[in-house]
Amino acid sequence: MKPEQSTTGQMRQAIALLRRAALPDQHHLGWAVLWLMAAALLEVMGPIMGKALIDEHLLPHHLDWPRMAGLLAGLVLTGWIASGLRYLQLVRLSGLAMRSVMRLREMVYTHVLLLPMAFFDRAITGQLVSRVTNDTEAVKSLYIQVLFVMLDSTIVLVGTVCAMAWLDWRLMLIVLALLPAVLLIVWLYQRWSAPAVTRARALRSEINGQMAESIGGMSVLQASNAEARFGQRFAATNQDHYTARLSELRANAWLLRPALDLFNIILLAAVIFMFGHREMTAAEVGVLYAFISYLARVIEPLIQITMQFSQLQQSVVATARVATLLDEGAAQEHRSRAAATRAAANDDDSPAVAIRHLNFAYNEGQPVLHDLSLDIAQGDFVGIVGHTGSGKSTLLSLLLRFYPAKHGSILMHGVPLDDIDNDRFRAEVGLVPQDPFLLAASARENIDMGRGLTQPQIEAAARAAHAHDFIAALDQGYDTPLGEGGSRLSVGQKQLIAIARALAGAPRILLLDEATSHIDSQTEQIVQVALDELRGKVTVIAIAHRLSTIRDANRIIVLNHGRIAETGAHEQLMQIDGGLYQRLYLLQQLAA
Numbered sequence: 001m002k003p004e005q006s007t008t009g010q011m012r013q014a015i016a017l018l019r020r021a022a023l024p025d026q027h028h029l030g031w032a033v034l035w036l037m038a039a040a041l042l043e044v045m046g047p048i049m050g051k052a053l054i055d056e057h058l059l060p061h062h063l064d065w066p067r068m069a070g071l072l073a074g075l076v077l078t079g080w081i082a083s084g085l086r087y088l089q090l091v092r093l094s095g096l097a098m099r100s101v102m103r104l105r106e107m108v109y110t111h112v113l114l115l116p117m118a119f120f121d122r123a124i125t126g127q128l129v130s131r132v133t134n135d136t137e138a139v140k141s142l143y144i145q146v147l148f149v150m151l152d153s154t155i156v157l158v159g160t161v162c163a164m165a166w167l168d169w170r171l172m173l174i175v176l177a178l179l180p181a182v183l184l185i186v187w188l189y190q191r192w193s194a195p196a197v198t199r200a201r202a203l204r205s206e207i208n209g210q211m212a213e214s215i216g217g218m219s220v221l222q223a224s225n226a227e228a229r230f231g232q233r234f235a236a237t238n239q240d241h242y243t244a245r246l247s248e249l250r251a252n253a254w255l256l257r258p259a260l261d262l263f264n265i266i267l268l269a270a271v272i273f274m275f276g277h278r279e280m281t282a283a284e285v286g287v288l289y290a291f292i293s294y295l296a297r298v299i300e301p302l303i304q305i306t307m308q309f310s311q312l313q314q315s316v317v318a319t320a321r322v323a324t325l326l327d328e329g330a331a332q333e334h335r336s337r338a339a340a341t342r343a344a345a346n347d348d349d350s351p352a353v354a355i356r357h358l359n360f361a362y363n364e365g366q367p368v369l370h371d372l373s374l375d376i377a378q379g380d381f382v383g384i385v386g387h388t389g390s391g392k393s394t395l396l397s398l399l400l401r402f403y404p405a406k407h408g409s410i411l412m413h414g415v416p417l418d419d420i421d422n423d424r425f426r427a428e429v430g431l432v433p434q435d436p437f438l439l440a441a442s443a444r445e446n447i448d449m450g451r452g453l454t455q456p457q458i459e460a461a462a463r464a465a466h467a468h469d470f471i472a473a474l475d476q477g478y479d480t481p482l483g484e485g486g487s488r489l490s491v492g493q494k495q496l497i498a499i500a501r502a503l504a505g506a507p508r509i510l511l512l513d514e515a516t517s518h519i520d521s522q523t524e525q526i527v528q529v530a531l532d533e534l535r536g537k538v539t540v541i542a543i544a545h546r547l548s549t550i551r552d553a554n555r556i557i558v559l560n561h562g563r564i565a566e567t568g569a570h571e572q573l574m575q576i577d578g579g580l581y582q583r584l585y586l587l588q589q590l591a592a
């Protein structure tokens with residue numbers, strides 16, 4: 001991920017992203033501001049009507065009943081309409097916020113799907129998931145808690161101060177002069193409670209982390225009889241979280257509320273004192289009433305605005321993190337170069353794979369592959385072996401276009417890899433990974449992978465992978481849910497489904513990345529038979545730690561420190577006395 005930005009940079013990023021996410025709903029924002037202003041105006045009018053009722057009718061005993069009833073009705077109605085408007089705006093903004101979160105999540109997820117493999121070498125899964133779930137959720141609080149509350153409070157504050165100034169500007173100045181004390185109280189509260197808030201938040205993630213870790217490693221945990229220890233660890237973290245939350249609440253109960261209540265009384269006393277100092281005329285009693293009504297409306301918005309600052313900070317940081325992720329460059333887009341692709345599709349003579357002087361390094365100055373050149377004929381079965389770290393998976397990743405081959409070239413059926421458009425490339429090249437990634441879905445869905453294949457196509461692929469019999473024997477056949485990660489199947493069965501999935505796309509080239517490492521010998525034999533049946537029809541390139549898997553390959557490439565050390569069929573390589581392959585083979589025989 002990119003380095004952290006400055007606060008202004010983050011703010012700019014967050015605002016740009018918010019605008020992008022809320023673009024289709026922009027008119028709602030305009031209306032929200034308008035209605036909030038109307039609500040504030042109505043609220044400010046209430047005490048003015050109260051003042052008129054006291055000063056013009058009650059004190060002078062001028063009992064003009066129709067006008068008094070009108071003022072009273074106005075008092076009730078303005079308050080009622082104002083709270084109605086505020087509620088409607090909250091609903092409108094909540095809708096906008098939730099739609100923005102939905103759009104953002106979609107944007108982030110689809111973007112992550114397009115990121116190059118090099119990104120995932122650096123990324124931490126938990127953090128990425130958190131970007132899609134928690135950080136996008138922070139956008140909602142940015143709209144509702146921060147924007148709504150701040151906007152609402154500012155409008156009410158400005159409106160109230162204006163009304164106070166209209167009633168008695170000197171009194172208004174006194175109230176304004178005392179208000180910074182509210183800011184001081186809230187600032188002190190935030191300083192006092194901030195460590196507890198941060199700690200509570202960190203402990204909440206810790207609780208989630210412990211839970212996820214325990215569920216993920218349940219078999220190891222139970223097998224090691226570690227339930228009690230993990231339970232104690234969890235209880236301790238839970239207790240810490242409780243304590244942190246408690247100190248947060250204590251700061252609120254002991255400092256914030258009492259101090260603000262006290263301040264409210266001081267302000268009230270100051271206003272009454274000022275009135276006492278003047279010769280109070282009957283007309284001023286109404287002003288006193290209006291001022292007292294306004295006091296609460298001045299203090300509450302100020303508290304709200306100040307309290308939102310820390311939330312604003314957190315939301316901006318989270319939103320900026322999402323923006324940074326969206327700024328990550330997507331993988332190179334491979335557009336259709338139709339002419340080249342078509343020409344190659346008809347070129348039956350060119351090798352399935354031609355590698356020319358290929359050099360590769362993940363990190364500059366640390367080469368992994370050195371000047372590799374290799375031709376693989378169509379329909380060949382080629383095995384790649386070598387010590388751990390010799391570059392086998394790297395070569396496969398380059399063949400799969402997970403990383404761009406910057407030095408040297410790779411051609412498939414005569415076309416440079418970069419010139420084949422994405423859909424065609426993914427249809428032509430199938431992959432069976434070491435870890436057969438299965439969805440928590442049915443066997444059919446796991447083979448289909450959303451390609452919309454027909455049942456005969458799925459069944460044919462399953463038969464070719466020798467997976468049909470065990471799938472058909474499941475209680476609901478192809479529709480049997482396989483459980484999370486295929487938990488209802490054995491490792492070997494999962495691998496056969498992964499092979500069926502790769503074959504279902506009718507690839508011209510099939511890549512196997514240590515597909516037999518974790519399976520039993522019996523399933524390995526099934527895989528061998530399946531591969532044998534593909535001979536001549538599909539080009540198979542298989543990395544194998546288990547040399548028995550590729551023993552029958554037409555050709556075996558032995559890699560050593562990123563270079564081709566030996567190449568030939570099994571029998572030929574076994575003839576090389578002291579050769580790398582011979583040693584690897586004999587070692588495995590000894591171990592067996």
Ligand SMILES: Nc1ncnc2c1ncn2[C@@H]1O[C@H](COP(=O)(O)OP(=O)(O)OP(=O)(O)O)[C@@H](O)[C@H]1O
Nearest residue numbers: 121362363368386387388389390391392393394395
């Ligand atoms: N994503 C990566 N980023 C940086 N270096 C990497 C990355 N993947 C592999 N390497 C390095 O490249 C070298 C070759 O690794 P590679 O995985 O290709 O070897 P391998 O022959 O497939 O090994 P194994 O049999 O253990 O899977 C190793 O030194 C490894 O540390």
